[in-house]
Amino acid sequence: MFRLFLLRFLRWGVGLILILFLTYGMMFFGAGDPIRNMFIDSNEVDYRDPAVMDALRAKYGLDKPFHEQFANYISNLVRGDWGRSIRLEVDRPVWDIVKFRINVSMQLGIAATIIAAAVGVPLGVFAAIYHNRWADRLIVSSVMFLTAIPVFVTAPMLLYLLVLVLDVMDVPYGWQGIFSSNVILPVAVISIGPLPIIVRQTRSALLEVMGQQYIRTARAKGLHERTIVLRHMMRPAMTPVVTTLGLLMVTLINGALFVELVFNIPGFGLLTIESIRLVDYPIIMAVTVIGTMIIFVSNFLVDLMYPILDPRLRSK
């Protein structure tokens, strides 16, 4: 078992370095020199001076050949130095920026997961109780309908509906902390994403439990139907649902890109787009490392949790 884990981590390590190499290569040979872009975009006289530009290049180590730059980056990264931002927030340590952005995205993700669970679990329970009747079909297909529509369509449509037609709010824009009313709409939109997974998990977990002998026993004892559902069915059925919730929270950090863009929330997704637009190497690399790690870790957790998620595997 231990050797299996070790082998797996080794494969991931090699894979991650390969991914970083390709990313750096694409930026270096394709997207170009951030200092030159700075010169093109800037009106300040300073930046038009070739000597200043060369000095800037030297400062960020951009004057070196590709292999040296990449080797430097990796050796710094291993020592925990993520470098400094070149253009987005000039000279600020990348880790500071990333930490702040992830924090924002995580708060949004947690809030969205809580809301999705609060809506999704009861819906799943109802769907299971009314299995294969119209309520079940309505719940399953309407949740499917909701998630089918991409976020960058839902968000503007909701804005239109709430701001222009119903006139119940101002346009939420920017980030003022998780407890400001600005986050209501973004969180609602993000929470639509994981909703069908939660509903489906709850529904199938409950259906699995419903056929068990002890449920029949509970009915035979004459227990109230509500007690049966809440105490005898829900408790064993909730384990896979809670596990799914934990995983969803992790993946939401990667997933909220469009919501952050539309509502201008400085989260991790927006950082990705901004850094690529400005060709800010250190941030692009950091975003790639963290985004890929998140997926690695959640895949790993899924594998670990598989017996819990799929009861058929537990018995074997």
Next chain:
Amino acid sequence: MTVANLQATSAQIVDSDLKHRSLFQDAMARFSRNYLAIFGLIIITIFCVLALIGPMIAPYDFLKQDLLHALKGPSAEHLLGTDELGRDIFSRLIYGARTAALVAFSTTFLSLIVGVLVGTTAGFRGGASDQLLMWVSDLVQAIPSLLLVILINTAVRRPIINWFDDLYEQSRNPFFLNTTWLDYVLVFSALALIGWPGMARLIRGQILSIGQDDYVLAARALGASDRHIMIHHMIPNALGPLVVAVTSTLGTAVVLEASLSFLGIGIQPPNASWGTMLNDSLKLWQSFPHLMISPAVTIGIIQVAFVFLGDGLNDAFDPRRNR
């Protein structure tokens, strides 16, 4: 009794006593009972037809600007109004359907080819080549897909355009001046790059599992030849999940193309794309909501149709799921 004899008799029995129903006929029978899926199929058919014969239906040229009638709401002349340059929104939507359909079909085709090649190699050869190919597809799937597509699109466009400029300088061939089709090629390739691992995994899984199934064993016990088993048992059974996967890839490609164009790195103006229209409308939506509603509703309807169709096909080919 020889094997050939037995085969002949069993074929006779099947032919005479029972009306033969193939896997596909069964699946189609289940599919046609699912109204939501039929609805999805109809919407997607309309979308494909519009994409094909769009120029014949579109009332205006999608590039024709009419600044005197810019930002007009829906009217008899302009069914869905005009945008900030006075271009007819309905015509642009139809041309956007062409873009979306072109991207969807090319992307799916490309990822299917790569997926079949990689999947069959991994599945049939096994061993080290299987391990290596699956490791690569794992890695591709581990990079957040939008990040990967954005990176590729930003990194590859500029060098290629520079290269084309050089080629034009040298050859004076006007072919190298027009780079608008490059957007399409870039978007296809980037999307196919993130699409193939899923296909490859599916095909590999099918190859590994279907040979072990009981009906293959049964057919073999009845003395069927390898060729017969392949054509009549293995391929039809493998095809179902593949049809489902292709449908969902088509839908994903449409939405990814729209997302890329929404971010301003997919199909560049003046080419029409729903994503670009939606993104352009975000600057003006408070005063001119009609700019936003038409592309948003269009993308929404197409996506819902794809999801219902995919779900219907899934149920039709795998009736045990979700029961």
